[in-house]
Amino acid sequence: MDSEATDFFAATFSIEEEDHTLANSLRFFLNKNPHVSFCGYSMPHPSEELVNLRVQTTGQITAMQAVKAACEDMQQVCDHMRSTLSKAVAEFQQQEQSREQKRG
Amino acid sequence: MVFELKNTDVSSANALRRVMIAEVPTIAIDLVEMENNTTVLNDEFLAHRLGLLPLVSTEAVAWKRPFEWSNDADMIETAFSLDVTCTVDGVMDVTSNDLVPLNPEHGVFPVNYQNPDEKPIVICKMRRGQQLKLVARARKGIGKDHAKFIPVATAVFQYKPRIVLSHSAMAEMTDEEKQIFVHSDPSKTFKFNPITRMIEVENEEAYMYDEECLVKARELGRPDLVTITQLQDHFIFRVEGTGVLRVADIVRQPLAATSVAAAAVEAPPSQN
Numbered sequence: 128m129d130s131e132a133t134d135f136f137a138a139t140f141s142i143e144e145e146d147h148t149l150a151n152s153l154r155f156f157l158n159k160n161p162h163v164s165f166c167g168y169s170m171p172h173p174s175e176e177l178v179n180l181r182v183q184t185t186g187q188i189t190a191m192q193a194v195k196a197a198c199e200d201m202q203q204v205c206d207h208m209r210s211t212l213s214k215a216v217a218e219f220q221q222q223e224q225s226r227e228q229k230r231g
Numbered sequence: 232m233v234f235e236l237k238n239t240d241v242s243s244a245n246a247l248r249r250v251m252i253a254e255v256p257t258i259a260i261d262l263v264e265m266e267n268n269t270t271v272l273n274d275e276f277l278a279h280r281l282g283l284l285p286l287v288s289t290e291a292v293a294w295k296r297p298f299e300w301s302n303d304a305d306m307i308e309t310a311f312s313l314d315v316t317c318t319v320d321g322v323m324d325v326t327s328n329d330l331v332p333l334n335p336e337h338g339v340f341p342v343n344y345q346n347p348d349e350k351p352i353v354i355c356k357m358r359r360g361q362q363l364k365l366v367a368r369a370r371k372g373i374g375k376d377h378a379k380f381i382p383v384a385t386a387v388f389q390y391k392p393r394i395v396l397s398h399s400a401m402a403e404m405t406d407e408e409k410q411i412f413v414h415s416d417p418s419k420t421f422k423f424n425p426i427t428r429m430i431e432v433e434n435e436e437a438y439m440y441d442e443e444c445l446v447k448a449r450e451l452g453r454p455d456l457v458t459i460t461q462l463q464d465h466f467i468f469r470v471e472g473t474g475v476l477r478v479a480d481i482v483r484q485p486l487a488a489t490s491v492a493a494a495a496v497e498a499p500p501s502q503n
Contacts, residue, residue, distance in 0.1 A: 198497035205490035
């Protein structure tokens, strides 16, 4: 990627080896960004693992920055989900143990 | 495992579900070397059935997939041998308990291996004189490659319903009508409280979005009795494992994998 391309306010990113799993989530996080005026993704062909992600911003940030921010948000959400899940599983197991002790 | 996911949207929930099914690595038999097969099932049929056997895959995280092999220290496969001859009159079952791990220290066994409380999985049936001798090699893979690597029986999610009952409509109904309404819902979401003589919501999560109760309410002439909407940011996940991995691990791994994938998408642009 050349350095000029990173200054655009509208860009289409072609992401290889990804499918709806990542693309739909990225699209959602991009839409949450108030500086993004349009965001959508498409798969040119289902047999080919390629996703085209189109981002258009209001001009206050570049398309590249918007995508980066969305990726970071996604990572934070995933990490938060992981810690919440671990806590919840640990609490549940503790409850089960105390219930078994009361029975036994 | 049943859990609730709150304050996120449907694309994150769907991403979690998709990764749980297709991208959590497990171990399954991938290569079968037949030595002798005089059973009624042919070689490839048996190889297919062996591949679908669930193997305990807690070691899958430490293993590498065959194309990732780089040096002798990498674990990519373990082997099982199966050597059964039928010597009794009548039908004999060849089951998952007959698979003998050639490297038991690797910690990979069929699910419920030699478990006296559970029935083993039948691979084939033989009569007197038939023999089956083979070596099966198990490798690491993901659901995207082949369905035998899928670690869950099902992974589904639904929107959490918000059920609002109208007390004014209930006041005009007879007890009999209320009971008919409660019984019309096959998932037992409602119950009739005989003390207050009102319909109450017993279990919101059980509601399956079949509209039986709404149809019944309309039939009884009270279309405003119950309003059911879907909470757009609150999901109920039901994940059923096959014994291959602990369900908590099946749910935890996708979260790590999605985080890594998002980081990977972000990284290349900065490597200008």
